[in-house]
Amino acid sequence: FSCEWAAAHFRFRPPRSDLAYALEAGKGGTRAILVAVQAHIITYLLFTRETECTHLERLCRVGRWEQGQALAAALAETLWAAGGGSRAIVCLITTPVTVMSHGGYRANSFTERIRLFEFSEKAAAQGFISDHLNCFKGEGSHGVILFLYSLLFSRTLKR
Template structure:
């Protein structure tokens, strides 16, 4: 099958459901250290008998756990119950979050986190937002709270840290890129390590000014053959209603170095956030939007 934006947009519903089931099962299998995975579904009746001092939320008590020791069985089970994760009002996101936690186990989860991170979600402007630990759990199977490579044992003063900071230990299938204009202005932009910048497949979850989106290439050799990185195409989709079609960008790392326009007063026009995000991976790259007005 020839992959192009047009063909990707013509994938039928059943194939979309198979792809969703595969993505969910992959994350759960990684969280279970590729040995086991647990899927949670909500039932009509209580699955546990609450204690008298237990405050009911009428959801957690109705969760039923299904544990598998073969990855194919996880995928088949999720596909058979895909409506539980995709239908309107199905609580699919929270079910998947419970499944992730149960697959990882609470004990392993607490080992993953450090003394500065005790929650997977935080409340911001009335909405619950993913902590980096939860995003890393989704991408790598391990809830490390930081985006650098490895474990940080020493502080800036060279002294051993009482509680080492946990970063990313291995490459994942899907990568991660980060850019924030506010953090950049404050000089606090986190430096994403090569483990997340260079995944096995050319697909990146992007956090751009606190909004999430996807950047990908259709050339699987992009990350394995340095010659492919001279000039290549990337596709971008942010899932917002204002974006009607996947944006196609041409990235040039070889023929000339990017220089910011000096005539624009608006920083977003001088330094489009998506372009700056791409340059965290390909430093100095020139980026052509191919007729699309820059956005993120």
């Protein structure tokens, strides 16, 4: 992955601002993934979340906690759809390990550290993602790459 991909993570606009519902998207390859997740975030904020606000007011002045809940719901919904509505795989990074390169494989110190968590219920996947949001939102977390791996494993390589 390029430096741009390695640095990419899910980052919202400032909470309680007029664009608090929006993810910040840089230039390049990660933008397509961010836009797809953004669509699910808006759907969650407009139609799923319980609130007294009108539809358009639901998008304005979203707080930090609501941003996190919207992101967790959007990621879980997307992974659940990729898993055919029956499963979701969430990939997280573990502590560094030492792997010797051999054959045609060259260790990159990222792929070797990925750990898979499988869920057979969407709500469980969403709760897990919510509990580990910093793995997707944190600076230097490789959050977009982790989500891409999660999508691939949820979809399965056979499909």
